[in-house]
Amino acid sequence: MGAHRYFCGNMKNIRNFCIIAHIDHGKSTLADRLLEFTHTISDRDMQAQVLDDMDLEREKGITIKSHAIQITYPFKGETYTLNLIDTPGHVDFSYEVSRALAACEGALLLVDASQGIQAQTISNLYLAIDNNLEIIPVINKIDMDGAMIEEVKDQIVELIGCKPETILLASAKSGIGIEGILAAIIERIPAPSGNVDAPLQALIFDSVFNSFRGIIIYYRIMNGSLKKGDKIQFASTRTDYFADEVGVLKLTMTAKDEVKTGDVGYIITGIKNAKEVKVGDTITLANNPAEMIKGFEEVKPMVFAGIFPVETDAFEELRDCMDKLQLNDASLTFELETSQALGFGFRCGFLGMLHMEIIQERLEREFNQTVITTVPNVSFIAHTSKGDTITVNNPTEMPDPTKLESIEEPFIKAQIVTHADYIGNIMTLCLGKRGIIINQSYLTSTRVELTFELPLTEIVFDFYDKLKSSTRGYASFDYHPIGYRESDIVKMDILLNSEKVDALSALIHRGRAQDFGRKLCEKLKELLPRQQFQIVIQAAIGAKIVARENISAMRKDVTAKCYGGDISRKRKLLEKQKEGKKRMKQIGNVEVPQEAFLAVLKLD
């Protein structure tokens, strides 16, 4: 058979693998070493975490996007093509990991020798196992003084059930163990299977909008092959396009005449409309269309918040940018929202607060949009007295209390891995967040896994920071939704000079409402600039005012100072002031800065 012939020729020399780990365990640094060792990247182009090529990734020192790159490596007299995908470690980007896994047959599971197994080590491992991936455990950072190699080996053996000898040791920083890792990739990870003579089926796992070239699509070919000039078709829409350019992903895109079964590549068709491309779709050939292959599980947003343009007439532009951004972030979901205070915008679903922050930043940096992000909330379920059930992703959708029968809120199961010393602190923290302890088990004599059930709304905002500070960083945390439970939730409104600002409303547990309202008013007082008249800030539950603050009118805004000929400095100061004003939203007669809408996140 043709497939067999091909299998013997070429595909057996392909390995598709990703690097997965808990955050900061050294994935991107290991990728650097692999790329360096195999001369995939020249010395001139090399820099630390070279695959983290977004400004935001470099600034924050974390990976946000999965990044694929092709390596050519000679091994025992044969030449291999290794498609590496570096993945992010932060929980908020787990959707990136799960899609990368679908393009691979194996995974390097990295564990930091000084930290041991952490919460996302476990959750990413399970994702990989679900995808039937060959797991190669690697203990990284063995150069560190605090490396606990034997202990971490025990932990890994316990977790995966592998033989201790199969665990590799490495230091991505000092370049130790790199050759052994490459050998293991070739010897232990299976070559891709699939039939090169079958009709084309390529799974789209990512895409990006490029203003010169249109939309660039990244895929893994499951069957068949894709040639430059082919007429292709998306399985979900059955619309046709031409493959203007196909190729593989080196440090930059490298055009090829053909990309075949088992390989990871890109295609450019000149599509400009973001709506026509969907991650998870299958690329087939127009003249020999194949079945759609199973795509990805739908992403389940954890938090919702509104995103609005500061300038109301920039809505259409923002819509276009959101579509384009979504191409490159399949975990972003959004639908139209209207706010009395802010006009037209989008109610967006995010995987967490970091995700939300990244989306806002990317809109500003990559698309030049000035946006307001509103108070985030989880998704509630409201049961009305008439017997209707409503999903509430937005405080304004919450029915009037008189028409409500009950409200349910989402709960999660949280796994916290920590040192035994911190059990007390974690208990205090979680119980204070309305948590219930479910289980406590010792992984070793000093490492404990605690399991709690907690309301999602209590953990999405600042839980992780609090957890880190109450355990001096010695805790990692992972969570999964476990369904809805009835709860006493009220809607808290904020009024500025007696005008209700819907974008500042929040849904909150009744027991916390009073305190929350007071703190929010205080925070707003800090964040709203003084104006030429008095501003009254009030928090209300229904008609009842529960907190109030005043900002007195500004009396003087002029520098009566001798500044000699130094007019530039003064002008620059005022220009900055004006710049700041442009980012404010006029609500009634009150000017509200962007960050005030997120004041709720900055409460202690």
Add this chain to the structure above:
Amino acid sequence: MAGVYIHIPFCKKACHYCNFHFSTSKGLQESFITALLQEIDLRKDYVTEPVSTIYFGGGTPSILPSSEIDAVLSQLSKTFTIEPGAEITLEANPDDITPEKLQEWKQIGINRLSIGIQSFFEEDLAWMNRAHNAEQAQNCIHLAQDAGFFNLTIDLIYGTPTLSDEHWKKNVDTAIALQIPHLSCYALTVEPATALDKLIRQKKLADIDTEKQARHFEQLMEWMKASGYDHYEISNFAKPGFKSKHNSSYWQAKQYIGLGPSAHSFNGRSRQWNIANNALYIQSLAQGTIPAEEEVLSSEQQLNEYIMTSLRTMEGISLNKLLADFGKDKYDTVLKTAHSHLTSQHLALENNFLKTTASGKLLADGIAADLFIL
């Protein structure tokens, strides 16, 4: 008409609020004068118009020996065309003013003095860490007038914690009674990285009371009006005929050349400023280079500067000039933004000039920023 500003970067001691460029060590004074003369020579082509004002500022120009000031003036008249009757101002601190010095200044051609009085009260002067006392503050004015300096201006500072409403009134009354024809009144401003800033941050001094500053400013405007002074710029008041010609050129976008460390120059299109470091200034000029940075203004920046400076003056923003110099689009945009300030009566439109009202003067910065085009 062009202006010359000469920055003399030396002071006896550092006032707590001051962020001007100066040094309290006299070591480099002589080599500074050499460098300054060199700079004048090197920049002879910077101004293209005859010089109508010369201003010695600082720092404290009055601590220089008069012979050195004279040397600078001679170099200037060798290098530039100085109009006959040009306004030549010297900033002087009360503790430097003696009958002898006054005579010398007269002789070398100084015809206007700007005296850094700040307050006639001991506790304010001590709080500000000034080098002079209350008695010197009073005396020096008599001395100056006795020596024939009638074209005088003094600086007063209000809104300091030590200055009560009564004392503020006394300060202004004293100036008026002494028949000083020009007054610069500054609200105490806490500039970053000054001693004052540090003391406030360390909570060793109370933060500035802006309410008090606003009140002092309002009172000041009233008193000066009643005494026949024109409030011709936010911080400046003058009897008819006594406006500072030199400072007015800053606000009217006229050419000026700034000499000495940290001095700013403007030639109509670009601004430049010298390095604010005495040693580096001297070093660079010894090698024949002007240690300056330059900024060429975009049309928006020119407009913004025009708005900012003219809104601070009595005349206000000339709509005709706005239209002629910056075009219809920008003109329309500015007028559109001005609308809400006209409604709130912080701005008024008179004879095609947009100017601040008395209440608007207190908010002039915010209004200017609002009218800016970015």
